[in-house]
Amino acid sequence: MAGISSFTPAQIAEAEHHLDTPSPETDPKVDRLVNELIGRVADKWTMLILEELNEKGVMRFSEIGRAIEGISQKMLTQTLRLMERDGLVTRTVYPVVPPKVEYALTALGESLGAAFCGVWVWAERHLEEIEASREAFDTRE
Amino acid sequence: MAGISSFTPAQIAEAEHHLDTPSPETDPKVDRLVNELIGRVADKWTMLILEELNEKGVMRFSEIGRAIEGISQKMLTQTLRLMERDGLVTRTVYPVVPPKVEYALTALGESLGAAFCGVWVWAERHLEEIEASREAFDTRE
DNA sequence: AATTATACTTACCAAAAAGAGAGTATGCGT
């Protein structure tokens, strides 16, 4: 499993481009939808799978399972299905025995990875600061 | 409640700066911590409070409660406490009756908002694409 | 004297999420 750096300069440039053009959206309906979407997508397993697929390209089901420590088969299936439904990954089934299914990121999936890159970097950058803050908070209580 | 645009160009520039310098972090321990941190922080209520405080500056407890539709007192207290612990907000208590407590973002909190900005923009941009993908997925099943 | 306002805390309960483990289909190697 790689860290924060598995996105290419091109992908990062894409994210920057987005940041250049924040739109003045205030429609509450869109707001709600956007929120729900972020909740869906900003999930632990989704992000780990995103990262893994971005790094390796095409992967089989059990290959992803082995790469991501601690994920259960159930969660892997479930997360991949939701990601497929949202158009983040493609799922290719080969009708052979034993079964073979390959997963890969779509362009949309890659763009999400790039967008999240900023948050990853933020988290990594401020990790110590936050831990220090927590410790201070906990000891003064 | 405002949409995506409540962050200043300076904040966005900060986020871009982060994107310019992705570090080659692969340490599994840091990876795990970063992940846990993102999970903590990429939560529905945290993001809404972040947005609200970024827009309004300083706010009282019940003011935030009124601004964010659907949040319970319990969740508001809980989320604000965790944000304070992580160093994202400051909490100022005025010893008066009835009680008065003010909340505001720290620099760290603002930087998180800026980092998330890219994801907000991504979500808003690709909302329709994703809904279309879902619909296609659901009807072909 | 009762009511109101504010910022909580605590207890209880329902719902949702997640983990564990067994079951399924089937061609291939031994």
Add this chain to the structure above:
DNA sequence: ACGCATACTCTCTTTTTGGTAAGTATAATT
């Protein structure tokens, strides 16, 4: 004939999460 490998699905149980409602303190107001 038997077990293995793969990618699931299904059920059962546990854990986590979140909502509701009640309690607390006290000064000002009616």
